[in-house]
Amino acid sequence: MKYKLIALDVDGTLLNDQYVLTDKTKQTIQEVHDAGCHIVLCTGRAPASTLPILQELGLEGTMITHNGAATVHADEQGQTLVNEFAFSLQEIQPMLDYVRKDGIHFDVCTPFNMYIERIGEYEKQMYKKFMIDPKLVTDVSELQLPIVKFTLFAKPEVLDRVEQEWEAQKLYGSLRMIRSGDLFIDVMNAKANKGNALKALATTLEVEANEVMAIGNYYNDLEMMAFAGLGVAVANSPEGVKQAADAITASNNEDGVHEAIAKYCS
Structure with a gap:
């Protein structure tokens, strides 16, 4: 088999718009895995909402989560943090002040937990869709924990404005700001991205870059x-x-992952 490692984005790629993993795609992935190919989910999701998808595929192994900020190994014994790119809450204080003033919903994540300061029905539905159970706290700044991701959730026109203003002011400092979806902006360690995490995993597995296939849908x-x-x-x-x-x-919505694997891994 030409490709020894297949990296799959989850939302908008592996799952359809109803957040369903189809039987056709599942069977194709299981077949190439059984033939010796490593399958790794590379997602903006946290480990807790990625693991059920890995389990639905009938697999265990390494997950690249939080857009590359946390790599986690999952097996029968549980979940183990392999690598993280963290930063301090002090580094996002100017952005916290901004979103609190504007009433923009946000959460902060450690590798295994998510924290929020408030939640409405709109946000509840989003978290439910992604199988997330965030922890409600009075002030995330008091957590005194290193975090791996700071995420904004709002309508596209709101985030368009935020992107422009934060870029103009370089409000994110030495961190990295990315648009991870129409409704999401993520701020992370500058070294944190799916590419760096995938490269590190491939090196561990002794897989060359030309033996890797990656399938995705967003920036x-x-x-x-x-x-x-x-x-x-x-x-x-x-x-x-x-x-x-x-x-x-x-x-x-048309089993694109199945089509790509069938075409390039046969």
Whole structure:
């Protein structure tokens, strides 16, 4: 088999718009795994909401979570942190002040936990959709914990404005700000991305870059697609992601992951 490691984004790529993993895609992934190919989920999700998908695939192993900020190994014994790119809450204080003033919903994540200061029905539905149970605290700044991801959740037009203003003011300092979805902005350690995490995992597994295939759908997938020997974009990706890809497969609603694996790993 040409590709020994397949990296899969989850939302908008592996799962369809109803957040369902189809039987066709599941069977194809299980077949290449049984043939000796490593399967790694590379996602913006936390480990707790990634593990059920790994289990639904009938697999165990390494998950790249929080957009590369935390790599976690999962097996029958539980979950173990392999690597993290963390930063302090003090580094995001100017951004915390901004979102609190504007009433923009946010959460902060350690590798295994998520913390919020308030929640409404709109946010509850989002967390339920992603199988997340955040912890409600009075002030996240009092946690005194290193964190791996600071996420904003709001309507696209709100986040468009935030991106422009934070970029102009460099409000994120030495950290990295990415748009991980139409409704999400993530701020992370500058070294944290799916590409760096995937490269580290491939090195551990003694897999060369040209033996890696990565499939994604959004801008937070670009680094892992660039690292991989074959970077594939699903058809529902934004135009900029498609242009950066080596190949384009069917959309997430048309079993694009199945199509790509069947085409390139047969």
